Amino acid sequence: MYASGVGRDRLLKSFHSGRLSDFASFVGEPGGTCLSVGCGTGVFETEYISDSFDTIYAVEPKRNRIEAVDGESVVPIQAASPPVPFEHESFDCIVAAGVVEHIQDERGFIEAAYDSLNPTGEIYLTIPIEVGVGGFLRHLGRCYVDPTNEAIPDGKRRYFDYTTDELRKRVPREKHARRHRYYNYTYLLDDVRERFGDVEVRGWPFAPTRLPNLIYFVSAKKA
Template identity: 25%
Template sequence: MLEYTGERVIPDLMKPANALLLEHLARYQFSSYHIRGRVLDLACGSGYGSQMLAKYGKKRIDELIAVDVDPVTIDYAHKRYNHPLVDYRCEDATDPLLPQKLGMFDAIISFETLEHLEDERQFLSNLYNMLKPGGTLVLSTPFGKGRGKPCGSPFHVHQLTIDEFNGLFPEYKEVKMYYQKGVLIEPPYPGVKYPLGIAVCTK
């Protein structure tokens, strides 16, 4: 059984009304409208979201590859959230060889990954190189004081500013920005301070 640390979402160890759990479920439901074909859930964690995507998108997806760097977590995900369409694998999101290992995808989902990584550039390069032309990337991260600045979380390298996050996707043909506050995900409204951003990018 995985241990709940306050960072990794493990629904079996959390109350149904836990705010963190509800926020993560909302992101997966939001992203379910953007998946089709061959799908990657990069940094899938305990696997609840990968299974959720497979159930919601069973008529639109062919295969879902769910990847996390921790072998214990992947073993838990495979046992607890098994689904015929989901293939759980243990890989590093910043491995330069990841595109060769996993291949190409019609849609890539990666939630709350960026802030954990030292090698942001390699991670973003992997995402782009694994996405098919016309494919969709849905990526989220919490906002903070900016790149290279302390953010108060022992689990995060740093947390980007809104402007830094918005500037991550110049190579994509189309980028739509959404922002989340609680379970509400919406385009930005003036005067509202959002703790987290979600980019929906088309290659």
């Protein structure tokens, strides 16, 4: 049991470090002032993108996490988003790594981000694929690492516990995010495309393809 737990921890650590590293490369080096939403303890900001910006304002709603943020160019701020607690057109870049699926008002977040970016600013997001092929693979993985979890069906049902609507990406918007176990990324992509221009979507970890993937990296320009 212990060896299995250690192996799982190593796998998860490798998964998260690889995701953050590749996402940082996706962001590139835009420079200027960055807003990072939902920074947690600031690992992504301090270890992966601190050299890419003059200043990073790292926003996190949980006090115990924001107090752990430590970096010379990183300014930690305890606040929830939306709304974004800054003035109109304050940032050159906004990043949100592993965050949007936890925000209740996604559309409000996209509007607030758009308003907070300067006229040539860009936003970068990671979006989990929790329905369709990607969601199915994540579901299998979750069952594999913790088959005794009572929230997961027993036996063969754990491999097929998807409704037709879920597989077709038709989960109602009001039931996604924290109120539904499958996250429907299509709603957020629609919001981004409706508000921003020049939207790029890249699959991860298989960048050249759209599916099968676990995550989408998304970038969008305000201008």
